[in-house]
Amino acid sequence: LSSEAVVVEKFSHDLRGIARQNGKTIFIDGAIPDETVTITYTKSKKDYAEARISEVLEASVARVEPECPHFGVCGGCSLQHLDAASQIKYKEAVLLDILARVGHLQPKQVLPPLQAAIWNYRHKARLSVRYVEKKSKILLGFREKLYPRYIAEIHTCKVLAKDIDAVLKPLALLLESMVKMRAISQIEVAADDASVVLIIRNLEDLPDDDIAKLRAFSQLDIIPKNFILYLQPNNAEPYPLFTDKALLSYKNYFRNLNLYFYPTDFTQVNPSLNKLMVLKVVELLALDADDVVLDLFCGIGNFSLPIATLCHKVIGIEGSDLMVERAHNNASLNNIDNVEFYCYNLELTSSIKALSLNKCNKVLLDPPRSGALEFVKNIDLFAPKMIVYVSCNPLTLARDAEILLQHNYVMQQALVMDMFTHTSHVESLAVFTRS
Numbered sequence: 312l313s314s315e316a317v318v319v320e321k322f323s324h325d326l327r328g329i330a331r332q333n334g335k336t337i338f339i340d341g342a343i344p345d346e347t348v349t350i351t352y353t354k355s356k357k358d359y360a361e362a363r364i365s366e367v368l369e370a371s372v373a374r375v376e377p378e379c380p381h382f383g384v385c386g387g388c389s390l391q392h393l394d395a396a397s398q399i400k401y402k403e404a405v406l407l408d409i410l411a412r413v414g415h416l417q418p419k420q421v422l423p424p425l426q427a428a429i430w431n432y433r434h435k436a437r438l439s440v441r442y443v444e445k446k447s448k449i450l451l452g453f454r455e456k457l458y459p460r461y462i463a464e465i466h467t468c469k470v471l472a473k474d475i476d477a478v479l480k481p482l483a484l485l486l487e488s489m490v491k492m493r494a495i496s497q498i499e500v501a502a503d504d505a506s507v508v509l510i511i512r513n514l515e516d517l518p519d520d521d522i523a524k525l526r527a528f529s530q531l532d533i534i535p536k537n538f539i540l541y542l543q544p545n546n547a548e549p550y551p552l553f554t555d556k557a558l559l560s561y562k563n564y565f566r567n568l569n570l571y572f573y574p575t576d577f578t579q580v581n582p583s584l585n586k587l588m589v590l591k592v593v594e595l596l597a598l599d600a601d602d603v604v605l606d607l608f609c610g611i612g613n614f615s616l617p618i619a620t621l622c623h624k625v626i627g628i629e630g631s632d633l634m635v636e637r638a639h640n641n642a643s644l645n646n647i648d649n650v651e652f653y654c655y656n657l658e659l660t661s662s663i664k665a666l667s668l669n670k671c672n673k674v675l676l677d678p679p680r681s682g683a684l685e686f687v688k689n690i691d692l693f694a695p696k697m698i699v700y701v702s703c704n705p706l707t708l709a710r711d712a713e714i715l716l717q718h719n720y721v722m723q724q725a726l727v728m729d730m731f732t733h734t735s736h737v738e739s740l741a742v743f744t745r746s
Protein backbone atom coordinates (compact mmCIF):
# COMPACT_ATOMS: atom_id res chain seq x y z
CA LEU A 312 0.00 0.00 0.00
CA SER A 313 1.28 3.43 -0.98
CA SER A 314 2.99 5.97 1.23
CA GLU A 315 2.36 9.68 0.67
CA ALA A 316 2.66 13.05 2.42
CA VAL A 317 -0.47 14.60 3.93
CA VAL A 318 -1.27 17.53 6.23
CA VAL A 319 -3.24 16.63 9.37
CA GLU A 320 -6.30 18.90 9.71
CA LYS A 321 -7.75 17.93 13.07
CA PHE A 322 -8.41 15.12 15.53
CA SER A 323 -11.22 12.59 15.24
CA HIS A 324 -13.28 11.83 18.38
CA ASP A 325 -10.90 8.98 19.20
CA LEU A 326 -7.93 11.34 18.79
CA ARG A 327 -6.55 9.98 15.54
CA GLY A 328 -5.32 12.60 13.08
CA ILE A 329 -7.67 13.37 10.19
CA ALA A 330 -6.40 14.29 6.74
CA ARG A 331 -8.24 14.46 3.43
CA GLN A 332 -7.05 13.34 0.05
CA ASN A 333 -9.00 13.01 -3.20
CA GLY A 334 -12.24 13.50 -1.31
CA LYS A 335 -11.43 10.68 1.08
CA THR A 336 -11.11 11.08 4.85
CA ILE A 337 -8.03 9.38 6.26
CA PHE A 338 -7.78 8.48 9.95
CA ILE A 339 -4.11 8.43 10.90
CA ASP A 340 -3.00 6.68 14.02
CA GLY A 341 -0.37 8.69 15.94
CA ALA A 342 -0.78 11.93 13.95
CA ILE A 343 -1.37 15.37 15.51
CA PRO A 344 -3.22 18.34 13.93
CA ASP A 345 -1.04 20.65 11.77
CA GLU A 346 1.63 18.01 11.23
CA THR A 347 2.85 16.95 7.81
CA VAL A 348 3.39 13.20 7.74
CA THR A 349 3.90 10.42 5.28
CA ILE A 350 1.53 7.54 5.81
CA THR A 351 1.06 3.87 5.10
CA TYR A 352 -2.51 2.79 4.54
CA THR A 353 -3.78 0.02 6.79
CA LYS A 354 -7.35 -0.01 5.47
CA SER A 355 -9.01 1.53 2.43
CA LYS A 356 -12.77 1.73 1.97
CA LYS A 357 -14.91 3.63 -0.55
CA ASP A 358 -15.24 6.86 1.43
CA TYR A 359 -12.60 6.61 4.15
CA ALA A 360 -9.22 5.07 4.85
CA GLU A 361 -7.09 4.24 7.86
CA ALA A 362 -3.33 4.71 8.00
CA ARG A 363 -0.35 4.89 10.26
CA ILE A 364 2.59 7.26 10.13
CA SER A 365 5.67 6.29 8.16
CA GLU A 366 7.53 9.52 8.85
CA VAL A 367 6.81 12.84 10.54
CA LEU A 368 8.02 15.54 8.15
CA GLU A 369 6.85 18.54 10.19
CA ALA A 370 6.13 17.82 13.84
CA SER A 371 3.62 19.56 16.09
CA VAL A 372 5.01 21.36 19.17
CA ALA A 373 2.73 19.06 21.20
CA ARG A 374 4.62 15.96 20.00
CA VAL A 375 6.75 14.23 22.65
CA GLU A 376 8.88 11.10 22.77
CA PRO A 377 6.74 8.22 24.11
CA GLU A 378 7.96 7.01 27.53
CA CYS A 379 7.14 3.37 26.97
CA PRO A 380 9.35 1.15 24.78
CA HIS A 381 6.25 -0.80 23.70
CA PHE A 382 4.23 2.22 22.56
CA GLY A 383 2.90 1.69 19.05
CA VAL A 384 2.81 -2.09 19.35
CA CYS A 385 0.89 -2.50 22.62
CA GLY A 386 -2.80 -1.57 22.35
CA GLY A 387 -2.95 -0.37 25.99
CA CYS A 388 -2.15 3.28 25.11
CA SER A 389 -2.70 5.39 22.02
CA LEU A 390 -1.58 8.93 22.93
CA GLN A 391 1.91 8.80 24.44
CA HIS A 392 3.20 10.81 21.47
CA LEU A 393 1.11 13.80 22.62
CA ASP A 394 2.06 15.80 25.73
CA ALA A 395 -0.33 15.24 28.63
CA ALA A 396 -1.53 18.87 28.77
CA SER A 397 -2.51 18.70 25.08
CA GLN A 398 -4.22 15.33 25.54
CA ILE A 399 -6.70 16.75 28.04
CA LYS A 400 -7.10 19.97 26.05
CA TYR A 401 -8.10 17.95 22.98
CA LYS A 402 -10.38 15.71 25.05
CA GLU A 403 -12.20 18.84 26.20
CA ALA A 404 -12.64 19.80 22.54
CA VAL A 405 -13.97 16.30 21.77
CA LEU A 406 -16.51 16.58 24.60
CA LEU A 407 -17.73 20.01 23.45
CA ASP A 408 -17.92 18.87 19.82
CA ILE A 409 -19.97 15.79 20.72
CA LEU A 410 -22.27 17.83 22.98
CA ALA A 411 -22.85 20.23 20.07
CA ARG A 412 -23.27 17.67 17.28
CA VAL A 413 -25.12 14.90 19.11
CA GLY A 414 -26.83 16.79 21.92
CA HIS A 415 -27.27 20.14 20.11
CA LEU A 416 -26.20 22.03 23.21
CA GLN A 417 -23.29 23.66 24.92
CA PRO A 418 -22.57 24.10 28.63
CA LYS A 419 -22.93 27.65 29.95
CA GLN A 420 -19.49 27.33 31.52
CA VAL A 421 -16.54 25.01 30.87
CA LEU A 422 -14.65 24.34 34.09
CA PRO A 423 -10.91 23.53 34.17
CA PRO A 424 -10.10 19.83 33.61
CA LEU A 425 -9.14 17.55 36.49
CA GLN A 426 -5.71 16.00 36.11
CA ALA A 427 -3.79 13.83 38.59
CA ALA A 428 -1.04 11.20 38.16
CA ILE A 429 -0.29 10.68 34.47
CA TRP A 430 2.00 7.65 34.89
CA ASN A 431 1.56 4.48 36.96
CA TYR A 432 -2.06 5.42 37.62
CA ARG A 433 -3.87 2.16 36.85
CA HIS A 434 -4.61 0.08 39.91
CA LYS A 435 -6.71 -2.43 38.05
CA ALA A 436 -6.12 -4.26 34.80
CA ARG A 437 -7.00 -7.40 32.93
CA LEU A 438 -3.92 -8.91 31.30
CA SER A 439 -4.10 -11.58 28.64
CA VAL A 440 -1.83 -14.61 28.86
CA ARG A 441 -0.76 -16.96 26.09
CA TYR A 442 2.02 -19.48 25.63
CA VAL A 443 3.43 -18.91 22.15
CA GLU A 444 4.99 -22.11 20.80
CA LYS A 445 7.04 -20.31 18.11
CA LYS A 446 8.70 -18.08 20.70
CA SER A 447 8.72 -20.77 23.41
CA LYS A 448 7.55 -18.22 25.89
CA ILE A 449 4.62 -16.86 27.82
CA LEU A 450 3.27 -13.51 26.67
CA LEU A 451 1.53 -11.52 29.39
CA GLY A 452 0.04 -8.12 28.63
CA PHE A 453 -2.45 -6.15 26.61
CA ARG A 454 -3.54 -6.94 23.06
CA GLU A 455 -1.51 -5.58 20.16
CA LYS A 456 -2.74 -2.31 18.69
CA LEU A 457 -2.71 -3.32 15.02
CA TYR A 458 -3.38 -7.04 15.47
CA PRO A 459 -5.64 -7.42 18.52
CA ARG A 460 -5.69 -11.20 18.12
CA TYR A 461 -2.06 -11.17 19.31
CA ILE A 462 -0.80 -10.33 22.77
CA ALA A 463 1.87 -7.63 22.84
CA GLU A 464 5.24 -8.81 24.12
CA ILE A 465 5.79 -6.31 26.93
CA HIS A 466 8.31 -6.24 29.78
CA THR A 467 7.14 -3.08 31.44
CA CYS A 468 4.04 -0.89 31.51
CA LYS A 469 4.22 2.78 32.45
CA VAL A 470 0.52 3.23 33.13
CA LEU A 471 0.09 0.30 35.51
CA ALA A 472 0.70 1.01 39.21
CA LYS A 473 4.43 0.65 39.98
CA ASP A 474 3.95 -2.51 42.04
CA ILE A 475 1.96 -4.16 39.27
CA ASP A 476 4.61 -3.15 36.70
CA ALA A 477 7.30 -4.64 38.96
CA VAL A 478 5.65 -8.08 38.98
CA LEU A 479 5.13 -8.37 35.21
CA LYS A 480 8.48 -10.03 34.43
CA PRO A 481 8.64 -12.35 37.48
CA LEU A 482 5.03 -13.32 36.84
CA ALA A 483 5.73 -14.30 33.22
CA LEU A 484 8.70 -16.38 34.41
CA LEU A 485 6.55 -18.04 37.06
CA LEU A 486 3.91 -18.96 34.47
CA GLU A 487 6.60 -20.31 32.13
CA SER A 488 7.81 -22.64 34.89
CA MET A 489 4.37 -24.18 35.41
CA VAL A 490 3.38 -27.57 33.97
CA LYS A 491 -0.05 -26.24 32.96
CA MET A 492 1.13 -22.87 31.60
CA ARG A 493 -0.93 -23.40 28.44
CA ALA A 494 -4.08 -23.53 30.55
CA ILE A 495 -3.66 -19.99 31.93
CA SER A 496 -5.65 -17.50 29.82
CA GLN A 497 -5.81 -14.29 31.82
CA ILE A 498 -4.63 -12.52 34.95
CA GLU A 499 -6.70 -9.83 36.55
CA VAL A 500 -4.76 -7.45 38.79
CA ALA A 501 -6.04 -5.18 41.53
CA ALA A 502 -3.91 -3.18 43.94
CA ASP A 503 -4.41 -1.01 46.99
CA ASP A 504 -1.89 0.61 49.35
CA ALA A 505 -1.06 -2.69 51.08
CA SER A 506 -1.61 -5.50 48.57
CA VAL A 507 -1.49 -6.64 44.99
CA VAL A 508 -4.09 -9.26 44.12
CA LEU A 509 -3.53 -11.52 41.10
CA ILE A 510 -6.55 -13.47 39.88
CA ILE A 511 -5.24 -16.24 37.66
CA ARG A 512 -7.77 -17.73 35.27
CA ASN A 513 -7.03 -21.43 34.73
CA LEU A 514 -8.91 -23.35 32.04
CA GLU A 515 -7.79 -26.72 33.53
CA ASP A 516 -7.10 -27.89 37.10
CA LEU A 517 -3.53 -27.23 38.20
CA PRO A 518 -1.35 -30.07 39.54
CA ASP A 519 0.16 -29.90 43.07
CA ASP A 520 3.55 -28.95 41.59
CA ASP A 521 2.09 -25.81 40.05
CA ILE A 522 0.25 -24.90 43.24
CA ALA A 523 3.56 -25.26 45.15
CA LYS A 524 5.20 -22.86 42.66
CA LEU A 525 2.40 -20.36 43.13
CA ARG A 526 2.81 -20.61 46.91
CA ALA A 527 6.57 -19.96 46.66
CA PHE A 528 5.90 -16.98 44.35
CA SER A 529 3.38 -15.51 46.81
CA GLN A 530 6.13 -15.49 49.46
CA LEU A 531 8.77 -13.74 47.34
CA ASP A 532 9.91 -10.24 48.21
CA ILE A 533 9.51 -8.67 44.75
CA ILE A 534 7.54 -5.68 46.01
CA PRO A 535 6.95 -4.26 49.50
CA LYS A 536 3.26 -5.22 49.29
CA ASN A 537 1.48 -8.51 50.02
CA PHE A 538 0.82 -10.77 47.09
CA ILE A 539 -2.57 -12.36 47.26
CA LEU A 540 -3.15 -15.08 44.68
CA TYR A 541 -6.59 -16.18 43.49
CA LEU A 542 -7.51 -18.91 41.04
CA GLN A 543 -10.51 -18.62 38.75
CA PRO A 544 -11.22 -22.00 37.15
CA ASN A 545 -13.08 -21.68 33.85
CA ASN A 546 -14.87 -18.40 34.57
CA ALA A 547 -16.21 -19.69 37.90
CA GLU A 548 -16.17 -17.52 41.03
CA PRO A 549 -12.51 -16.63 41.87
CA TYR A 550 -11.21 -17.93 45.21
CA PRO A 551 -8.06 -17.11 47.21
CA LEU A 552 -5.43 -19.86 47.13
CA PHE A 553 -3.53 -19.45 50.38
CA THR A 554 -5.27 -16.68 52.32
CA ASP A 555 -8.68 -15.38 53.35
CA LYS A 556 -10.56 -13.29 50.80
CA ALA A 557 -8.69 -10.04 50.18
CA LEU A 558 -10.58 -7.01 51.44
CA LEU A 559 -8.86 -4.05 49.76
CA SER A 560 -9.48 -0.40 50.55
CA TYR A 561 -8.78 3.15 49.48
CA LYS A 562 -8.97 6.39 51.37
CA ASN A 563 -10.98 9.32 50.24
CA TYR A 564 -9.50 12.84 50.57
CA PHE A 565 -12.83 13.73 51.99
CA ARG A 566 -13.03 13.28 55.79
CA ASN A 567 -10.67 10.30 55.55
CA LEU A 568 -13.42 7.87 54.68
CA ASN A 569 -12.22 4.36 53.96
CA LEU A 570 -13.89 2.49 51.12
CA TYR A 571 -13.54 -1.30 51.19
CA PHE A 572 -13.84 -3.54 48.14
CA TYR A 573 -13.09 -7.02 46.87
CA PRO A 574 -10.71 -7.32 43.90
CA THR A 575 -13.44 -8.12 41.34
CA ASP A 576 -15.75 -5.27 42.43
CA PHE A 577 -16.11 -2.20 40.25
CA THR A 578 -13.81 0.57 41.49
CA GLN A 579 -12.45 3.57 39.60
CA VAL A 580 -9.14 2.41 38.05
CA ASN A 581 -7.25 5.66 38.72
CA PRO A 582 -7.37 6.30 42.50
CA SER A 583 -5.51 9.65 42.40
CA LEU A 584 -7.98 11.09 39.89
CA ASN A 585 -10.88 9.48 41.76
CA LYS A 586 -10.00 11.46 44.87
CA LEU A 587 -10.19 14.74 42.92
CA MET A 588 -13.37 13.65 41.17
CA VAL A 589 -15.16 12.89 44.46
CA LEU A 590 -14.16 16.30 45.84
CA LYS A 591 -15.39 18.01 42.67
CA VAL A 592 -18.73 16.19 42.69
CA VAL A 593 -19.26 17.11 46.34
CA GLU A 594 -18.41 20.75 45.54
CA LEU A 595 -20.69 20.91 42.47
CA LEU A 596 -23.64 19.42 44.38
CA ALA A 597 -23.37 22.43 46.75
CA LEU A 598 -24.89 20.34 49.54
CA ASP A 599 -26.79 21.60 52.52
CA ALA A 600 -28.30 19.89 55.54
CA ASP A 601 -31.78 19.52 54.01
CA ASP A 602 -30.72 17.90 50.75
CA VAL A 603 -31.88 14.39 49.87
CA VAL A 604 -29.62 13.00 47.15
CA LEU A 605 -30.39 10.07 44.86
CA ASP A 606 -27.07 8.42 43.84
CA LEU A 607 -27.82 6.23 40.81
CA PHE A 608 -25.24 3.58 39.78
CA CYS A 609 -23.65 4.00 43.21
CA GLY A 610 -21.29 0.97 43.23
CA ILE A 611 -19.61 0.47 46.60
CA GLY A 612 -20.63 3.98 47.76
CA ASN A 613 -17.67 5.91 46.29
CA PHE A 614 -19.76 9.11 46.10
CA SER A 615 -22.68 8.21 48.40
CA LEU A 616 -20.66 8.20 51.62
CA PRO A 617 -18.84 11.53 51.17
CA ILE A 618 -22.12 13.14 50.08
CA ALA A 619 -23.95 11.73 53.11
CA THR A 620 -21.61 13.56 55.48
CA LEU A 621 -22.97 16.89 54.17
CA CYS A 622 -26.69 16.36 53.62
CA HIS A 623 -29.86 14.99 55.17
CA LYS A 624 -29.97 11.63 53.37
CA VAL A 625 -28.54 9.69 50.41
CA ILE A 626 -30.38 6.92 48.59
CA GLY A 627 -27.90 4.81 46.58
CA ILE A 628 -29.10 2.52 43.78
CA GLU A 629 -27.11 -0.27 42.15
CA GLY A 630 -27.83 -3.14 39.78
CA SER A 631 -25.59 -5.61 41.55
CA ASP A 632 -26.63 -7.23 44.86
CA LEU A 633 -23.01 -7.69 45.83
CA MET A 634 -22.23 -4.00 45.40
CA VAL A 635 -25.29 -3.04 47.45
CA GLU A 636 -24.01 -5.31 50.22
CA ARG A 637 -20.56 -3.71 49.95
CA ALA A 638 -22.05 -0.20 50.08
CA HIS A 639 -24.01 -1.12 53.25
CA ASN A 640 -20.83 -2.45 54.88
CA ASN A 641 -18.89 0.65 53.87
CA ALA A 642 -21.53 2.87 55.45
CA SER A 643 -21.43 0.99 58.75
CA LEU A 644 -17.61 0.69 58.81
CA ASN A 645 -17.46 4.49 58.42
CA ASN A 646 -20.26 5.11 60.97
CA ILE A 647 -22.54 6.74 58.41
CA ASP A 648 -26.22 6.09 59.06
CA ASN A 649 -28.07 8.53 56.79
CA VAL A 650 -27.67 6.36 53.65
CA GLU A 651 -29.90 3.67 52.22
CA PHE A 652 -28.87 1.32 49.42
CA TYR A 653 -31.18 -0.69 47.17
CA CYS A 654 -30.75 -3.01 44.21
CA TYR A 655 -32.62 -2.03 41.04
CA ASN A 656 -31.97 -2.53 37.35
CA LEU A 657 -31.90 1.07 36.16
CA GLU A 658 -32.52 0.06 32.54
CA LEU A 659 -36.10 -0.88 33.44
CA THR A 660 -38.90 1.69 33.35
CA SER A 661 -40.57 -0.21 36.22
CA SER A 662 -37.47 0.38 38.42
CA ILE A 663 -37.44 4.09 37.61
CA LYS A 664 -41.16 4.39 38.39
CA ALA A 665 -40.74 2.56 41.70
CA LEU A 666 -37.79 4.80 42.65
CA SER A 667 -39.71 7.97 41.89
CA LEU A 668 -41.77 7.37 45.06
CA ASN A 669 -38.69 8.60 46.94
CA LYS A 670 -38.52 12.35 47.33
CA CYS A 671 -35.13 13.80 46.41
CA ASN A 672 -33.98 17.27 45.39
CA LYS A 673 -30.58 16.41 43.87
CA VAL A 674 -29.43 13.48 41.73
CA LEU A 675 -26.00 12.08 40.97
CA LEU A 676 -25.66 9.82 37.91
CA ASP A 677 -22.58 7.68 37.23
CA PRO A 678 -23.77 5.18 34.63
CA PRO A 679 -21.80 2.67 32.55
CA ARG A 680 -21.04 3.54 28.89
CA SER A 681 -24.65 2.91 27.87
CA GLY A 682 -25.78 5.99 29.84
CA ALA A 683 -28.91 6.68 31.88
CA LEU A 684 -31.62 6.80 29.22
CA GLU A 685 -34.54 5.35 31.21
CA PHE A 686 -33.91 7.76 34.05
CA VAL A 687 -33.64 10.91 31.93
CA LYS A 688 -36.74 9.95 29.91
CA ASN A 689 -38.67 9.87 33.18
CA ILE A 690 -37.00 12.87 34.81
CA ASP A 691 -40.35 14.64 35.38
CA LEU A 692 -41.30 11.96 37.92
CA PHE A 693 -38.36 13.15 40.06
CA ALA A 694 -37.98 16.81 39.02
CA PRO A 695 -34.77 17.37 41.03
CA LYS A 696 -33.45 20.91 41.08
CA MET A 697 -29.94 19.69 40.23
CA ILE A 698 -28.37 16.72 38.43
CA VAL A 699 -24.64 15.99 38.43
CA TYR A 700 -23.75 13.51 35.69
CA VAL A 701 -20.41 11.60 35.72
CA SER A 702 -19.85 10.15 32.26
CA CYS A 703 -17.40 7.69 30.72
CA ASN A 704 -18.94 8.09 27.26
CA PRO A 705 -19.57 11.57 25.80
CA LEU A 706 -21.96 10.13 23.18
CA THR A 707 -24.47 8.87 25.75
CA LEU A 708 -23.95 11.97 27.90
CA ALA A 709 -24.88 14.13 24.89
CA ARG A 710 -27.90 11.96 24.07
CA ASP A 711 -29.14 12.08 27.69
CA ALA A 712 -28.38 15.80 28.00
CA GLU A 713 -30.55 16.61 24.98
CA ILE A 714 -33.47 14.80 26.62
CA LEU A 715 -32.91 16.72 29.86
CA LEU A 716 -32.97 19.98 27.89
CA GLN A 717 -36.34 19.03 26.44
CA HIS A 718 -37.51 18.70 30.05
CA ASN A 719 -36.44 22.22 30.99
CA TYR A 720 -32.97 21.51 32.33
CA VAL A 721 -29.95 23.65 31.50
CA MET A 722 -26.40 22.37 31.32
CA GLN A 723 -24.69 24.86 33.60
CA GLN A 724 -21.17 23.43 33.69
CA ALA A 725 -19.06 20.71 32.15
CA LEU A 726 -15.48 19.57 32.52
CA VAL A 727 -13.25 16.71 31.42
CA MET A 728 -11.23 14.49 33.74
CA ASP A 729 -7.97 12.77 32.88
CA MET A 730 -8.97 9.37 34.22
CA PHE A 731 -7.23 7.35 31.48
CA THR A 732 -4.19 9.37 30.40
CA HIS A 733 -2.50 8.21 27.17
CA THR A 734 -5.71 6.53 25.96
CA SER A 735 -8.51 8.11 23.94
CA HIS A 736 -11.15 7.60 26.68
CA VAL A 737 -12.97 10.81 27.58
CA GLU A 738 -14.34 10.98 31.12
CA SER A 739 -16.44 14.02 31.99
CA LEU A 740 -18.74 15.74 34.47
CA ALA A 741 -21.78 17.85 33.74
CA VAL A 742 -24.11 19.84 36.00
CA PHE A 743 -27.76 20.46 35.10
CA THR A 744 -30.25 22.66 36.89
CA ARG A 745 -34.01 22.95 36.34
CA SER A 746 -34.95 26.28 34.80
Ligand SMILES: C[S@@+](CC[C@H](N)C(=O)[O-])C[C@H]1O[C@@H](n2cnc3c(N)ncnc32)[C@H](O)[C@@H]1O
Nearest residue numbers: 577608609610613629630656657658677678679
Ligand atom coordinates in the same frame (compact mmCIF):
# COMPACT_ATOMS: atom_id res chain seq x y z
C1 LIG B 1 -19.25 3.61 36.29
S1 LIG B 1 -19.68 2.52 37.58
C2 LIG B 1 -19.86 3.65 38.91
C3 LIG B 1 -19.79 3.10 40.31
C4 LIG B 1 -19.64 4.11 41.43
N1 LIG B 1 -20.43 5.30 41.24
C5 LIG B 1 -18.18 4.47 41.66
O1 LIG B 1 -17.84 5.65 41.51
O2 LIG B 1 -17.39 3.59 42.00
C6 LIG B 1 -21.29 2.06 37.12
C7 LIG B 1 -22.04 1.20 38.11
O3 LIG B 1 -23.34 0.94 37.55
C8 LIG B 1 -23.72 -0.37 37.86
N2 LIG B 1 -24.70 -0.76 36.82
C9 LIG B 1 -24.44 -1.15 35.55
N3 LIG B 1 -25.60 -1.40 34.89
C10 LIG B 1 -26.60 -1.15 35.76
C11 LIG B 1 -28.02 -1.22 35.67
N4 LIG B 1 -28.63 -1.61 34.54
N5 LIG B 1 -28.75 -0.90 36.76
C12 LIG B 1 -28.14 -0.49 37.90
N6 LIG B 1 -26.80 -0.40 38.05
C13 LIG B 1 -26.04 -0.74 36.99
C14 LIG B 1 -22.44 -1.17 37.88
O4 LIG B 1 -22.59 -2.31 38.70
C15 LIG B 1 -21.43 -0.15 38.42
O5 LIG B 1 -21.29 -0.28 39.81
